Amino acid sequence: MKRAPKIRAHQDVEGEPFLVLRDSVSISFYLQCEHSLISHRVRHALEVYRRAVGMDALDEFDTQKGEWDVLDEKGWGQVDEWLSRPHSARIHLRGRGGDELAFGFTYLGKSLEDPLARSWGLVPTSAVEFWLPTEFLEAQGPERVRALVLELAEGLPFNSGEVGLAFRMRGWLQSNIQPVRAAALRHPGIGLSGMDELTDQLGALIRGPAWLTFLGSPVLDKLGGSAGLRDRLTFPGTTVRELDGSRAMVSLGEWPEAGDLEAGDRLAHYRELARVLEPWLYRHEGPWGSLTPEEIRRWERRFLD
Template sequence: MIEHYPRVRIYKTKREGEPDLLGIREGLSITFYMKHLHREIARDVLRAVDVYRQAVKPGVLAWYAEPYSGDWDDFDAKGQAYMWREMLEQPATGMWLSERPDSPTGYDVLYEGNLFEAEALNETNGVSFRLPTELMEERGPEWVRELALKLARELPYTSGHAGLCFHFPESVLGYTHAIRAHALRYPGLDIPGLSVDSASVGTRIKDVHWLNFLGPAVLEPLGGPAGLRARLHTPGTTVEELEEGRALVTLGAWPEAGDLEQGRDLPAWRELARVLEPWLYLGRSEWSGFSEEDMRRWERRFLD
């Protein structure tokens, strides 16, 4: 474990003689939710993907999942042309780009383009950019923060967040069973679920994170960025005003996992959660391995 978060390495169950394959690890996610129709934002999302690809090591996204069959194929020039065509021509589609499809390395891009009516209350389209913690350790947390801001500038987001998460294949059932104990111990490690969250988060806030991108629906009732800033007193917390009535709340210099067994309950996260409680996205269905009480504890880990 480094100072700010644990190393999480959970391996897949394998047959005798097969090599070990990593199933779950700690990582970073930069995620945005957009209350716009897919066709209105497809080009914005593709520009953001290009920003991500230019920022990380060349060729890191080597594979793509075919959006209808789920089969993996090379993300070469032909694969990119196919995926970009699907993104630009379909009324809704999904996208999953990865460095390695059989084991999480930390590098992934996921997009959930949902088909919904413009007046739908809670449905959004979501995009998530994943990074390994080792890259942050090499380049520094400020580099991650700047990348998150660059990605945000390309997207008409309603809300967004960046910070630590468990990294695993979200579309495969059963993985959350293996992370239950870690999730209930380390409150700053998010459990991502872009498919479900994008279809139901609406204008609400998906938990509290190291970086919190807030839109007018949340900021205006609080009196804008200045009103929010006046409610936050933890040293190291900053509120940066962004364009179009948005703001970025940063909770310290590094993302933190906390550790409830050691009494580290992340006071800055708890303070922001109390302020944002009326807008928090709560009431999810139970994940595999989580009881109803586990879900309540996890969702309210910064509130109770």
């Protein structure tokens, strides 16, 4: 195992260090589906996640009024009410305790026929994301995490998905901008957060290669299905697992890797998959946190250039 680098940043709040950035594992799925058709599946996936990490690992929710509240019986009732809305939902859950960034859940359910979004040139996409601390991966092992991911994926009609090391951030703050920039330039295997931007523009495109990359229609069809994809990937340790006739999971090795450009570790197996997926890779337009357009482009092409 190549241990993930420990990347943490704190901000001083009234004399106390306040965690604003940590190394984590992100599990994300993108679904070109109406919120109303998948909300019950998302609720089931959330329960699968909670059983795996502990039913009390999530204990706060974003009230959507600029504050967080306790996930007690009333709080979970509010989550269920949001999931039951007919057109869209926006849900953010997190842990509390000593590390609010350790565990987390985000769901952005969209209406694909939103006329306002289309008039702005947006391509709405529903998305769901689960967070694990890297300590969970190290303690439980990659097979346990992979089994959890497959159980989550089973009930979600995704078009694509990705699982790998990622920065968990408390927004783009002055105290974490420099650590993110430095680590992103050095460790290509650590993903950047940005689900809000992605769900307005991603559509059926692919975000990019990760430790576990999930592919469905239409990209997998254009690659010739699981067999066609398998024929294009020759790097030792890379496997393609067919999930059903229209979906597949690519595993890039036993453990997720950060890579280290300073040490010459460019993650060749990630680069091979990136070249295969290049015609369908997402290219971001517009602002993304505190990154400049040049930084965004460099990061997006980190496995291609």
